[in-house]
Amino acid sequence: MASxxxxxxxxxxxxxxxxxxxxxxxxxxxxxxxxxxxxxxxFGWRADEAVERARQQVAQLIGARAKEIVFTSGATEANSLxxxxxxxxxxxxxxxxxxxxxxxxxxxxxxxxxxxEGCTVTRVPVEGDGRVDxxxxxxxxxxxxxxxxxxxxxxxxxxxxxxxxLARACHARGVWLHTDAVQAAGHVPVDVNALDVDLASFSxxxxxxxxxxxxxxxxxxxxxxxxxxxxxxxxxxxxxxxTLNVPGIVGLGAAAAIGRAEMAAEAGRVAGxxxxxxxxxxxxxxxxxxxxxxxxxxxxNLHVAFEGVDGEALMTSLADDVAVSSGSACASGSREPSxxxxxxxxxxxxxxxxxxxxxxxxxxxxxxxxxxxxxxxxVSRLRxxxxxxxxxxx
Amino acid sequence: xxxxxxxxAVRERCREPRRAGAWPEDDRGVGTGSAGSLDAGAWTRLQVxxxxxxxxxxTRFKVFGCSAAIACASFVADRLVGALPGEVPALAAADVAxxxxxxxxxxxxxxxxxxxxxxxxEDWERKTAARG
Numbered sequence: 001m002a003s004x005x006x007x008x009x010x011x012x013x014x015x016x017x018x019x020x021x022x023x024x025x026x027x028x029x030x031x032x033x034x035x036x037x038x039x040x041x042x043f044g045w046r047a048d049e050a051v052e053r054a055r056q057q058v059a060q061l062i063g064a065r066a067k068e069i070v071f072t073s074g075a076t077e078a079n080s081l082x083x084x085x086x087x088x089x090x091x092x093x094x095x096x097x098x099x100x101x102x103x104x105x106x107x108x109x110x111x112x113x114x115x116x117e118g119c120t121v122t123r124v125p126v127e128g129d130g131r132v133d134x135x136x137x138x139x140x141x142x143x144x145x146x147x148x149x150x151x152x153x154x155x156x157x158x159x160x161x162x163x164x165x166l167a168r169a170c171h172a173r174g175v176w177l178h179t180d181a182v183q184a185a186g187h188v189p190v191d192v193n194a195l196d197v198d199l200a201s202f203s204x205x206x207x208x209x210x211x212x213x214x215x216x217x218x219x220x221x222x223x224x225x226x227x228x229x230x231x232x233x234x235x236x237x238x239x240x241x242x243t244l245n246v247p248g249i250v251g252l253g254a255a256a257a258i259g260r261a262e263m264a265a266e267a268g269r270v271a272g273x274x275x276x277x278x279x280x281x282x283x284x285x286x287x288x289x290x291x292x293x294x295x296x297x298x299x300x301n302l303h304v305a306f307e308g309v310d311g312e313a314l315m316t317s318l319a320d321d322v323a324v325s326s327g328s329a330c331a332s333g334s335r336e337p338s339x340x341x342x343x344x345x346x347x348x349x350x351x352x353x354x355x356x357x358x359x360x361x362x363x364x365x366x367x368x369x370x371x372x373x374x375x376x377x378x379v380s381r382l383r384x385x386x387x388x389x390x391x392x393x394x
Numbered sequence: 395x396x397x398x399x400x401x402x403a404v405r406e407r408c409r410e411p412r413r414a415g416a417w418p419e420d421d422r423g424v425g426t427g428s429a430g431s432l433d434a435g436a437w438t439r440l441q442v443x444x445x446x447x448x449x450x451x452x453t454r455f456k457v458f459g460c461s462a463a464i465a466c467a468s469f470v471a472d473r474l475v476g477a478l479p480g481e482v483p484a485l486a487a488a489d490v491a492x493x494x495x496x497x498x499x500x501x502x503x504x505x506x507x508x509x510x511x512x513x514x515x516e517d518w519e520r521k522t523a524a525r526g
Contacts (some may be wrong), residue, residue, distance in 0.1 A: 308458065310435070315460035316400065316408045337435075349432050352458075385414045385464070386434060387439040387456035 011360035052251025063191035078201035083113035085226030093143030130159035130292035154204035158301025186259030209255030213248030271299035284376030401495035407465035427513020440510035462500035467505035482515035
């Protein structure tokens with residue numbers, strides 16, 4: 001059967017809702033539509049039961065207890081609640097936060113906002129492979145450090161951080177560790193106890209659930225206290241006010257359950273396809289630079305740089321055939337290279353040609369072969385058009 | 395990870411750009427201009443060939459940059475054919491941007507193309523004057 005066009009290889013941006021997830025969500029829009037906080041009647045009871053079932057499913061995905069799961073509107077809110085909430089709760093102990101230069105903007109921008117409010121933030125650089133050096137990270141922790149935030153897997157280059165090691169360094173100094181687990185959860189094992197993190201953020205739409213819903217894991221033992229960032233209703237044990245998005249939460253729970261059941265087989269399958277893609281690109285184009293560690297990497301991620309080609313132009317050229325993502329956008333003639341590529345020590349020129357491939361559940365070997373052929377064709381065409389090959393660098 | 399929503403005119407020129415290529419810079423009748431840089435993320439190089447009647451009869455471009463940069467270079471390369479070198483400075487970046495329905499934050503790509511075109515015309519005039 002011919003692949004659908006364009007072939008979707010941007011699963012780090014978002015994933016389609018799994019039909020099995022959608023099926024479970026649908027009754028909660030207009031049949032079991034009660035407010036989960038309505039404790040006086042069956043409509044509310046049934047909605048509440050669904051929410052608690054989903055809470056259990058999310059907890060099981062990450063080895064947590066159901067009471068440690070707080071539902072949010074997504075990972076951005078979860079990150080904000082974790083970081084701002086923890087720093088506010090620990091203010092008497094200090095006001096220093098440690099994070100990493102390659103974090104998502106949903107963490108970096110929260111840290112920047114804390115700086116404007118009087119906190120200090122240390123952004124630990126990564127090594128050339130995108131990973132944090134443990135000694136360098138530990139050296140950034142200070143007596144007044146109250147929180148560190150380090151993602152499990154990077155959203156651009158897919159590099160997996162040594163979070164358990166970082167947690168040990170944090171806890172030796174009484175520092176809480178938050179992790180943005182968005183790109184990892186549902187794709188690779190995430191066990192909050194094995195990682196020993198205190199807070200972890202999740203998003204449904206990155207693991208075949210719906211958009212607009214996420215969760216924050218908040219450790220109960222030893223207890224992590226947060227100052228709520230949304231008040232007005234007392235939902236989620238006072239940590240996140242607002243009527244619960246019952247259909248979304250049901251979808252998150254269903255996605256977590258499917259992810260847990262299918263993760264092992266799926267991770268192996270997509271890793272094989274990812275390697276097939278890289279081999280095809282190298283066969284077609286010669287040397288292709290992979291950005292970030294190839295060992296500590298999400299199985300469904302490939303991030304490469306095509307020298308002499310602009311990633312955005314390549315995306316546009318490919319638009320009818322393959323949907324991928326480039327690492328940078330230009331505006332007003334003054335471009336900002338991807339902060340992740342810069343953190344790896346790459347030049348701006350390296351960054352322009354960066355392209356991210358994100359494979360997913362629907363990706364087939366035929367998709368990969370077609371995508372590789374189209375990419376090779378357009379990279380060759382764009383390179384032939386590029387003045388870089390003339391060698392007269394402007 | 396932002397992608398720009400481009401007009402069909404930009405997408406078509408990006409997919410199938412006309413007049414892509416290069417001539418040796420020292421070819422008789424050829425003028426070469428360049429604007430932007432690789433480090434800045436957009437670099438347009440444009441060449442004009444001026445015929446015996448004094449009009450531009452062919453053009454070539456090379457470009458490194460986003461889809462808008464490619465489309466602008468191709469569009470300008472097309473527009474210059476038939477013009478006198480002295481008429482090249484009259485080609486305004488705003489007109490190029492309007493013709494391609496460029497998003498507002500991409501107008502600088504039209505300016506790069508017109509700057510490279512002016513440079514090419516000036517280069518031809520300089521070389522012609524030097525030859526007497």
